[in-house]
Amino acid sequence: MGGAALPAAASFKLCNQSYDVLNIAIGQPAAESAGTSRGPEDFVTRGWWRVAPNQCATLLRDRLQSRYFYVFAADVFGKEALAGAVPLCVAPRRFAIDRQGDCLVRGFLDARFLEVDTEEQSDWTVFVSPRPG
Known part of the structure; x- marks a missing residue:
């Protein structure tokens, strides 16, 4: 019996190798601006x-x-586990926030996100290591 080959799984994952439970947020270009200057x-x-x-x-x-x-x-406890420099908006509870900037004025929190270069791969995993001492 022959079977069709399944397409390779594509995704963006985060693996927690630290000793703490982590809360994770992700930022990405809006779908309508993908591939354009933004x-x-x-x-x-x-x-x-x-x-x-x-x-x-x-x-x-x-x-x-x-x-x-x-x-x-x-x-x-709110202590950052990744050192980032890109300011984007987050909220205390589950959220999806369109448009960034003026986070505090709009009622959101300002967080510093780590930029991840996926090297144009279709599948990528970020590993969070324990913080030093």
């Missing part, structure tokens, strides 16, 4: 995924349409 207002942020130590979470389940994605990770 400013921070053209990004969408989503959260939260809770990832236990030594576990992984799939943040995006489709073929990656952008080279750069943005990840924010904090422990359950």
